[in-house]
Amino acid sequence: MKCRFCNSPSYVEIRYPKKINLCKEHFIEYFEDRVKKSIEKYKMLNKDEKILVAVSGGKDGHVAAWILKKLGYNIELFHINLGIKGFSDESLRAVKALAERLNTPLHVVDLKEITGKTIEDIRGKKCSICGITKRYLMNKFGYERGFDVIITGHNLDDEISFILNNVLNWNIRYLAKHEPVLPAHDKFLKKVKIFFEIDEYLILKYAEAEEIPFTTVKCKFAEGAITLKHRDYLNELEKERSGIKLQFLYGYMKNRHLFKVEEEDFQFRECEVCGMTSAGKICSFCRVWKLYKKKRKKENNKGK
Ligand SMILES: [Zn+2]
Ligand SMILES: [Zn+2]
Numbered sequence: 001m002k003c004r005f006c007n008s009p010s011y012v013e014i015r016y017p018k019k020i021n022l023c024k025e026h027f028i029e030y031f032e033d034r035v036k037k038s039i040e041k042y043k044m045l046n047k048d049e050k051i052l053v054a055v056s057g058g059k060d061g062h063v064a065a066w067i068l069k070k071l072g073y074n075i076e077l078f079h080i081n082l083g084i085k086g087f088s089d090e091s092l093r094a095v096k097a098l099a100e101r102l103n104t105p106l107h108v109v110d111l112k113e114i115t116g117k118t119i120e121d122i123r124g125k126k127c128s129i130c131g132i133t134k135r136y137l138m139n140k141f142g143y144e145r146g147f148d149v150i151i152t153g154h155n156l157d158d159e160i161s162f163i164l165n166n167v168l169n170w171n172i173r174y175l176a177k178h179e180p181v182l183p184a185h186d187k188f189l190k191k192v193k194i195f196f197e198i199d200e201y202l203i204l205k206y207a208e209a210e211e212i213p214f215t216t217v218k219c220k221f222a223e224g225a226i227t228l229k230h231r232d233y234l235n236e237l238e239k240e241r242s243g244i245k246l247q248f249l250y251g252y253m254k255n256r257h258l259f260k261v262e263e264e265d266f267q268f269r270e271c272e273v274c275g276m277t278s279a280g281k282i283c284s285f286c287r288v289w290k291l292y293k294k295k296r297k298k299e300n301n302k303g304k
Helices: 024-041 059-070 088-102 111-115 126-144 156-168 200-209 226-240 244-259 284-288 291-303
Strands: 012-014 020-022 050-054 074-081 106-110 149-155 190-195
Touching: 012 200, 020 024, 024 059, 024 190, 024 200, 050 059, 050 126, 059 074, 059 088, 059 149, 059 190, 059 200, 074 088, 074 111, 074 126, 088 106, 106 111, 106 126, 111 126, 126 149, 126 284, 149 156, 149 200, 156 200, 156 226, 156 244, 226 244, 284 291
Parallel strands: 050 074, 050 149, 074 106, 149 190
Antiparallel strands: 012 020
16 A cells, blocks of 8 residues: 555555545654644644643653644643552653653652652552542642643543543533633643544554654553443444544534533632642542641641
8 A cells, every 4th residue: 555645655544534545754744734733623722831741651641742842832741650560660761761852841740759658559449549649730730830731642532432431321510521621720720632633543653653752551550441441342333434433522522512510609719738729628639648637747746
């Protein structure tokens, strides 16, 4: 198979909306153009914004940083060392390699230094705690350092597997909430998913074409997550019906207003422990890491 635009051999087959084969060079051009169009379509970013990109060591965040830098955005990198054996060291190595290649500042935050514990030390739902932790630390860091936007590498496959999961469980409240741009409010920074409608497979092919450093080591706690299974059969479906993943996403975007529930005049407040924006007295981060205990201890010691 030859590239549609030149005589070079095909590097990737694009199957939707039209079936075309592209060589490496033309695929790089195609991919960057798709991302650029997505950024424009959803009015995701401005060139004068100070952007913090979340990098875990995996391909998605790394490709996001790479392409934004290439497109001329003002980015810095943010990484959390979660202290997971066999995973965190490898991740940190990949993130450092990326920062060097991009010549971009890298900020590393160590979970154990902040909470006194790692994810390993916690019992129960490690994946959801990990999610809460990452979102919180990244937002706090960005907020305190004057960033305007946080970028995460969530892609089309992530989004539709979350949406499908929320349909299967009829989580109506969450069903209205998948969006490419989450505006800033209170002490929450604006959050953007530049790969909202970009297929994970294409991100991987771009990473390989551009020789972007990343690690394929997966977190052991993520194994067996149900959303990983959703991903697999959505990709099976895609093989038989090209475009079904994107159509599912577009259909969702058109209809998600149906799931908006009237929330009573909800007032956010400041967490009593850390002062960041919270839905309750104590934010979920301070709750799962039991930081209120630390604070109480400090106060008791002061009183003596
Ligand atoms: Zn070509
Ligand atoms: Zn808090």
